[in-house]
Amino acid sequence: MSHDIERYLNVRRARGASFGPNGDRVGFLLDTTGVPQVWSLAGPGAWPDQHTVFEERVTFVSWSPERHEFVFGMDEGGNERAQLHRYDLASGEVTNLTATPEAKHRWGGWSHDGDRFAFTSNRRDASVFDVYVQGRDDVGDGAEPVYEGDGWLTVGGFSPDDSSLLVSEAYSNVDQDVYVLDVDTGELTRLTPHEGTVRFRSAEWGPDGESVYLVSDRESNTLDLWRVTVADGTFSLVASDPEWGIDGVAVDDESGRVVYTTNVDGYTELAVGDLDGDTIDPLPTPDLPRGIAGGVAFDPDGDRFAVTVTRRGSPANVYVVNATTGAAERWTRASTVGIPSESFIQPELIHYPTFDGRDIPAFFSVPDDDTGHGETPVIVDIHGGPESQRRPSFAAVTQYFLANGYAVFEPNVRGSAGYGTAYSRLDDVENRMDAVADVEAGVAWLREHPAVDSDRIVAMGGSYGGFVVLAAMTEYPDVWAAGIDIVGIANFVTFLENTGEWRRDLREAEYGSLAEDRELLESISPLNTIEEVRAPLFVLHGANDPRVPVSEAHRLVEAARDHVPVRELIFEDEGHGLSKLENRVEAYSAVVAFLDEHVR
Template identity: 85%
Template sequence: MAHDIERYLNVRSAHSASFGPNGDRLGFLLDSTGVPQVWSLTDPGGWPEQHTVFEERVTFASWSPERAEFVFGMDEGGNERAQLHRYDLASGAVANLTATPEAKHRWGGWSHDGDRVAFTSNRRDRSVFDVYVQDRDGVGDDAELVFEGDGWLTAGGFSPDDSALIVSEAYSNVDQDVYVLDIESGELTHLTPHEGTVRFRSAEWGPDGESVYLVSDRDSDTLDLWRVDVADGTFSPIASDPDWEIDGVAVDDESGRIVYSTNVDGYTELTVGDLDGDTIDPLPDPDLPRGVAGGVAFDPTGERFAVTVTRRGSPANVCVVEADTGIAERWTHASTAGIPPESFVEPELVHYPTFDGREIPAFFSLPDDDTGAGETPVIVDIHGGPESQRRPAFAAVTQYFLANGYAVFEPNVRGSAGYGKAYSHLDDVEKRMDAVADIEAGVEWLWDHPAVDDDRIVAMGGSYGGFVVLAAMTEYPDLWAAGIDIVGIANFVTFLENTGEWRRELREAEYGSLEEDRELLESISPLNNVERISAPLFVLHGANDPRVPVSEARRLVEAASDHVPVRELVFEDEGHGLSKLENRVEAYSAIVAFLDEHVA
């Protein structure tokens, strides 16, 4: 039985867990009200207690290490100007810690005594982020500016003695630095000096506070796990995989436990152990289902950790793992809205050849009722980023399409994360359209598949994926039965001119600069080639989008409406994407109607 899109969009997810100060309460985000809110459990599988009750999404929640309280983030209408709030569990009282609604605030963690919090914010200058420390009961201007930045700074946690902070600076999605900031003196120690582009990510304090663990591709094409000595900057290798990337690490400074994740062609493998200098004494691998896992959070003893697990056949839920044994127990049971989980389709991991002989990885899913007789329409679903990766996590809309007879093809074209440094740079600046050529090669692969109807192939994508949709429709107009652009870039020049000040420099590092590459950016912008689009087009956007301004959608719709059927849908209370359930229901119901009209 095929359910309507609203039923699929009511499938819930539980994620982003952290333990309360005594380890007897597990907090997490759950979207059962339509947007993520903070809930908690005291027993696995128990009835959860809801704490926050807002119409806006909660973006994270972090429990105090000493008190029955947590800090959470929330923006307004998707504008990404998150404010930090403190919630008291006993009274339910909510205090706005930052109270600067015109600025962005990025969470940096609790001090170990639970008396202070750290964050970065662009409240002084909209184009840069500074580091702040604030008493837990302070409000707004009570925050102390401990370091003035000149770029995109993120605080990464207090040292074990609470005297210092890890601070990361991003120059682009593939180039970062890590520092240690002495809070009292404001002195900044540079741990990762380098030339060229090098990734330094997921930095965590070592148990003694004298070292930092992080992942980096400083000596290889893929991300490896390293230990950095704070005093002298010496790097020591801890773990590596010759083929795949170690993409995250969590360290418990009380127990010396470590968990790191390896991205194996999109699937997560977790490794657990006890730190012993520059080595790890291994513990049993967690007994978790094969899928995508992340968001590791230790309990106060370090004996257990919570982790979010999802796979294409199961929505996100929180499991708790016993570190010594690897035994995992599922704590949350997010609803599947009455849809039998066994009806959800798992994808096939495939690799297809492209124009330069490379093999492009992709996930391909066929509906259960496919006959193999060349009758199945396909949605080519293109991820954003571009330094992102399509992974086999649960996707309600994907399952809806499959249940209604559409196949779904999800390529990780060049520029995607997860496949090494060289692969991520293959689409930089003047090579941008090579990624679009990978999409054309994917369609050729689909043409050779016995199940696929060549005349009913749809391009769909969001953000940078929206650009790829539009570029594929202008470069290869004869391939498509329709296109769906969600918060996509139509013109790189106007996008860079109008995107948020805090992110323009980061995006220029990937796409090219307005000063040096304007002619190239104009030449590859779909809006300047819009007359080539020959298939019906649906454009969706959020009016409050701070990343890709809604003006991109307005110009595109006006230009394309002259010669192809175009539908436009703009949500006044959304930003870069759709977070509210009622808006997602409206948007995807409209997409389904659009496909029924032009493709089915």
């Protein structure tokens, strides 16, 4: 039985867990009301309590380590200028702690006594982030600036004695540094000096505060787990995988316990152990479903940890794992709104050849009723980033398409994360269009597949994926039956000129700079060759998008409407993507109608 798109979009997600101070309650985000709000529960399968009731999305929840209160983040209309709020569990009172709506605020964690918290913000200068520490009772301008930055800074948490903060600085998505910041003196010490581009990510304080654990590709093509001694900057290798990258680490400074995750061809393998300097004494592998796991949060004693798990056959839910035994219990019950879980289709992981002899990984799903006689239309769904990765997590829209006779092809073209540093850099600057050629090679593979109707292949993607859609439609116009561009880049020059000031340097490191690469950027911008498009085009965008301004959509539609059928749909209360349920229902109902008209 097929359900309408609204039913699929109402499938819920529970994620982003945080333990309360007694370890007897877990807070998390749940989108039952249409946008993520803060809920909590006291045990596996217990009836959850809803705490926040806003029309805007909540972006995270972090429980105080000592009090029955938590901090949550919330922006307005998708503008990404998140404010930090404190929620008192006893009274339900909400206090806006930052109250600077023109600025972004990036959460940096509680002090261990729960009296202070840290964050970064671009209050002083819209293009850079400074580090602030604020008392829990202080509001608005009560924050103390402890370091003035000159780039993209993120706080990684207080040291065990609360005297220092971990600070990360990103120069690009593949080049970062990690520092220790003395809160009292403002002295900043770099732990990760390097030449060239090196990733240093997921930094966590060691239990004694004398070392830091992080993942880095400093000596290999993949991310390894390293320990850095704070006093002298000595690096020691802790764990590595010869083929796959370790993509995250969480350390509990009370118990000395560590959890780290490895990305194995899109799936998560999770390891647990007790730290002993440069070594880990392994504990049993958690008994979790195979899928994508992340967002690890320890309980106050470090004996258990919460983790979010999602897979193509099941929406995101929070599990709690006993660290010493590996036993796992699912605490949340995100509803599938009556759609049987067994009807959700699992993808096949395939690899197809591209123009330079490489194999490109992709997930390919076909409807249950496929006959294998070339009758099935296909949606080529291209992820954004570009330093992102399509992984087999639950996707409501994907399941709807599959239930209604469309196959779905999800390539991880060059530039994607998860396949090593060299692969992630293959699309940089002058090599941008090689990623688009990878998409065309995927279409060639599809055309040889016995299930596929080669005259009904659709390109769909969001953000950078929207650029790839537009570029594929201009470079290879005859292979597409239709295109769907969601908050995509139409012209790299106008995109970089108009994107948020805090993002421009990061994006120029990936795409090329306006000062040095303007001619290249113009040459690869789909808007400048839009007359090549032959297929109907649907453009969706949020009016408040701070990353890819809505002007990109308007210029694109104006240029394309003279020679192909074009539909434009703008949401006045959304930003870079669609967060509100009613907007997602309207958007994807319109996408379904568009495909029914031009493809089915």
